[in-house]
């Protein structure tokens with residue numbers, strides 16, 4: 001779980017950084033070109049397969065661990081958690097389910113439209129007359145984002161999921177590094193600090209995207 005978790009932690013940094021190109025004030029040109037580069041590059045396609053395998057393994061491992069823990073202790077402890085632990089440390093399964101539901105909605109809104117355009121309808125193309133990919137049609141993912149984030153309920157669903165992601169990461173980040181052996185009292189405060197910073201910065205960066213698009217601050 002620790003390995004797949006760290007792999008997904010790295011994916012989120014790459015994903016948030018690529019998406020942050022929507023904040024370049026050029027009406028989505030930089031973002032669409034970066035997304036096209038990432039979406040048509042064979043290395044990225046290979047990594048994408050690894051990513052989906054990573055997600056599935058992480059989910060299966062999470063479910064297995066939850067079931068095993070329940071089986072080991074069919075009668076619940078009278079004190080549910082230690083006073084020095086946070087509520088979200090014992091709610092990782094629930095938080096994971098919220099993230100999984102989000103992921104299904106999220107992939108159906110973006111990924112299936114670029115990868116299975118013939119079946120689900122594409123996101124539409126756009127052509128630029130300067131910079132990278134001159135006069136070469138690229139997927140208008142920026143336009144698709146504007147469309148998706150024009151609905152208030154979608155923005156709310158994203159914000160709930162990103163809050164869940166933040167708490168999931170707040171425990172998951174440090175837990176992963178501890179599992180991999182970083183248990184010395186010298187490392188723990190550092191890992192904890194980085195973990196908390198990561199679990200605030202990444203979800204917050206993602207949250208800015210639907211919110212700023214919904215309110216028209218970021219637009220084409």
Ligand code: HEM
Pocket residue numbers: 015019035039048051099103106107110111112114115141145158165206207209210
């Ligand atoms: C507001 C936040 C987010 C936005 C605007 C966003 C946007 C996108 C877009 C546009 C794509 C399609 C890329 C393509 O088909 O070329 C995509 C794919 C994907 N997103 Fe997100 N995303 C967000 C948050 C997240 C989060 C929090 C996760 C994971 C927990 C996630 C996981 C994925 C995965 C697994 C894919 C498919 C793999 C890939 O194409 O890289 N996304 N996202």
